[in-house]
Amino acid sequence: MNIDIQDLIRVSRLFGSDPSYVLAGGGNTSFKNEEKIWIKASGISLATIDKNGFVSLSREKLKLVSQKTYSQDPLIRENEVKADLHEAIVSPKELRPSVETSLHDLINYRFVVHTHPTKVNGVMCAQNAEKWCREMFGEKALFIPYTDPGYILFKVVAEGIRIFAEENGTQPKLIFLENHGVFVGADTTAEIESIYAELMATIETNLILPLPSTVKSGLSSIILDQAAHLNPGFEGFKALGINSALIDQFIANETTFAKANKSFSPDDIVYCKAHYLYVPDSGSEAAILAETKARVAAYLKKYGYLPKVIALQGKGIIAVEDSLKSAQNVLDVYENILKISFYAENFGGPKFMNDEQIAFIDNWEVENYRRKMAKS
Ligand SMILES: [Zn+2]
Known part of the structure; x- marks a missing residue:
C-alpha cells in the first residue's frame, strides 16, 4: 500500500478514536497528489477506517464542480453536485465520497483532517466566536461564519481561502467553521498533529470555568x-x-x-x-x-x-x-x-x-x- 495512504489511515484513526475530536460517524480526512484525492467515504467511522473506507476521485473532474452553474433550488442543486461527485470517482464507485470532498480539494496541502473538537466548538458555537478566534489565532486562521453545508459552504470557503492567500501569500492551515468545527491542512501528518496540539492548548488556556464531573x-x-x-x-x-x-x-x-x-x-x-x-x-x-x-x-x-x-x-x-x-x-x-x-x-x-x-x-x-x- 502507498505510504501516504498508510499515513492517512494512521492519522484518521488517531483523531477518529478520540471522542473529544469526533463522535459517531463525524469528521473526515483526505490525502491528495496532483491527480487524485483520497477521501473518507460518507458513513464510515474514522476510528476504524482502513483503505477500503476511502474513495479516490479525479481532481480534474472535481474542478468542474467549482466552475459549473447549478440550480438555485438547494435540494436540486445538492443532487446535481452529488451526481458530479459520483462522476469524479475513480474507485470504488459504490461508496459515496464525503459531502465535504470539494472543500478538501480546495485546500492546497497534501493532508487535511476535519474534526468537530468539543473545546473548539465551545468557541465556534459561542456568541463571540469570530472575535475570540481573532484574539487567539490572529492571522494564522481563516474564520468562516455559519453557512449551510454542501455546495454553498464550499463556495464561501473557496472565496475565504482566495482572499486569505492574497493577503498572506499562502493558504491558511487552520480554517474554523462557525457552529461546525475545524479543518487543518498540512503537507505532513506530523504537522497536522502539531497544529492540532497548539490549537487545543491555546483554547484550554482560555477555559476559565472547570467542567462539572461527567461521571455517570x-x-x-x-x-x-x-x-x-x-x-x-x-x-x-x-x-x-x-x-x-x-x-x-x-x-x-x-x-x-x-x-x-x-x-x-x-x-x-x-x-x-x-x-x-x-x-x-x-x-x-x-x-x-x-x-x-x-x-x-x-x-x-x-x-x-x-x-x-x-x-x-x-x-x-x-x-x-x-x-x-x-x-x-x-x-x-x-x-x-x-x-x-x-x-x-x-x-x-x-x-x-x-x-x-x-x-x-x-x-x-x-x-x-x-x-x-x-x-x-
Ligand atoms: Zn464536519
Missing part, C-alpha cells in the same frame, strides 16, 4: 422501560438514561435547560434532531410519565417527529431510539452539546443554529443518508 449514574429502570413505550410511534424502541453533575446543572429548571435545548451544529441534528424535550418534575414516577407522555405528543404535533432526547428535571436525560446503539449515539452527542454549551460560557455564551439553518439540514437528503449509515 443510571436512571430508574421503571422510568426507562415506560419511556420507551410512551408513544405509539416508539413501537419497539429502546431507551437509555444517564445523569451526571454536568447534566444536572442543565436540567435544574427551564432557564438552565434553555442553554441546551437546541442544536449547535449540523451533526447534532443528524443524531439528536434539532430540539430537545424538557419535562418538569411533577412528583411521583406515574405523574412524571403522564407529563412526559403529554409533552411527547405536543412535541410530535409541533415538529412532526418524535423527540430523541428527553430531559427529566432533576433526574437525567433519556435517549429514545430504534436500537441501543442509536440510543447510545444520541446520549454521546447530546452530552457533547452540554459540554459545548458549558465551554461557550467562556466566550460570550452559547449560540445555537437558527430555525432557517435547522430547516436546511432537516430537509437535506445527504444528511439522511449519513443518519441511515450510522445505524447500520
Whole structure:
C-alpha cells in the first residue's frame, strides 16, 4: 500500500478514536497528489477506517464542480453536485465520497483532517466566536461564519481561502467553521498533529470555568422501560438514561435547560434532531410519565417527529431510539452539546443554529443518508 495512504489511515484513526475530536460517524480526512484525492467515504467511522473506507476521485473532474452553474433550488442543486461527485470517482464507485470532498480539494496541502473538537466548538458555537478566534489565532486562521453545508459552504470557503492567500501569500492551515468545527491542512501528518496540539492548548488556556464531573449514574429502570413505550410511534424502541453533575446543572429548571435545548451544529441534528424535550418534575414516577407522555405528543404535533432526547428535571436525560446503539449515539452527542454549551460560557455564551439553518439540514437528503449509515 502507498505510504501516504498508510499515513492517512494512521492519522484518521488517531483523531477518529478520540471522542473529544469526533463522535459517531463525524469528521473526515483526505490525502491528495496532483491527480487524485483520497477521501473518507460518507458513513464510515474514522476510528476504524482502513483503505477500503476511502474513495479516490479525479481532481480534474472535481474542478468542474467549482466552475459549473447549478440550480438555485438547494435540494436540486445538492443532487446535481452529488451526481458530479459520483462522476469524479475513480474507485470504488459504490461508496459515496464525503459531502465535504470539494472543500478538501480546495485546500492546497497534501493532508487535511476535519474534526468537530468539543473545546473548539465551545468557541465556534459561542456568541463571540469570530472575535475570540481573532484574539487567539490572529492571522494564522481563516474564520468562516455559519453557512449551510454542501455546495454553498464550499463556495464561501473557496472565496475565504482566495482572499486569505492574497493577503498572506499562502493558504491558511487552520480554517474554523462557525457552529461546525475545524479543518487543518498540512503537507505532513506530523504537522497536522502539531497544529492540532497548539490549537487545543491555546483554547484550554482560555477555559476559565472547570467542567462539572461527567461521571455517570443510571436512571430508574421503571422510568426507562415506560419511556420507551410512551408513544405509539416508539413501537419497539429502546431507551437509555444517564445523569451526571454536568447534566444536572442543565436540567435544574427551564432557564438552565434553555442553554441546551437546541442544536449547535449540523451533526447534532443528524443524531439528536434539532430540539430537545424538557419535562418538569411533577412528583411521583406515574405523574412524571403522564407529563412526559403529554409533552411527547405536543412535541410530535409541533415538529412532526418524535423527540430523541428527553430531559427529566432533576433526574437525567433519556435517549429514545430504534436500537441501543442509536440510543447510545444520541446520549454521546447530546452530552457533547452540554459540554459545548458549558465551554461557550467562556466566550460570550452559547449560540445555537437558527430555525432557517435547522430547516436546511432537516430537509437535506445527504444528511439522511449519513443518519441511515450510522445505524447500520
Ligand atoms: Zn464536519
